[in-house]
Amino acid sequence: MTYVEGDMAKAGLGLSTEHRGLLMSSHISLVFHIAASVSFQETLMETMQTNAWPAIEVVRLCEAMPNVKVKKSRNFCAPCNL
Numbered sequence: 001m002t003y004v005e006g007d008m009a010k011a012g013l014g015l016s017t018e019h020r021g022l023l024m025s026s027h028i029s030l031v032f033h034i035a036a037s038v039s040f041q042e043t044l045m046e047t048m049q050t051n052a053w054p055a056i057e058v059v060r061l062c063e064a065m066p067n068v069k070v071k072k073s074r075n076f077c078a079p080c081n082l
Helices: 019-024 044-064
Strands: none
Touching: none
16 A cells, blocks of 8 residues: 655645656556545635545546556545534
């Protein structure tokens, strides 16, 4: 398993050249995109900038990766006081 850190608010997903090169290597075959903002106080434009557009960039990145599979999830996790 390989973990890379980025910043969804930055160009190129905030990935370093080294991390981008690692992702393009042929041994990566599965990608989990788990970054999101779950603030319900954001405007629609802020939500698009923090969730929708970066997710599209992740898909574009994955399309360039030679052996990738993409897992899409609509799960929402929040603190719960049971």
